[in-house]
Amino acid sequence: MKITRPKRQPTHPDRHLDCEEAIEDLFQAVAAAAEAAGWTRHETAAALISLAENHALAIEANDKTAKLCALAFDDGITVH
Numbered sequence: 131m132k133i134t135r136p137k138r139q140p141t142h143p144d145r146h147l148d149c150e151e152a153i154e155d156l157f158q159a160v161a162a163a164a165e166a167a168g169w170t171r172h173e174t175a176a177a178l179i180s181l182a183e184n185h186a187l188a189i190e191a192n193d194k195t196a197k198l199c200a201l202a203f204d205d206g207i208t209v210h
Contacts, residue, residue: 131155 134152138145157178164174 131159 133156136145136152137148161171161174161178164177165171169177
């Protein structure tokens with residue numbers, strides 16, 4: 131399955147909806163594959179939510195690390 135490219139600029143308030151639409155078929159395919167393997171719908175949903183939350187936490191941690199590194203090496207960019 132192919133994921134469509136973003137339709138809107140990063141600052142557009144509905145861009146996240148475009149992303150949801152773009153990945154929905156793959157999301158449903160993963161859920162169906164997990165259920166076909168024997169996992170319940172509830173287990174599958176909980177696992178997908180957990181994976182998404184952990185992914186978001188990792189992104190946040192990486193962003194914080196990048197900001198700290200920029201401050202430590204002070205390349206002239208002010209980070210707030």
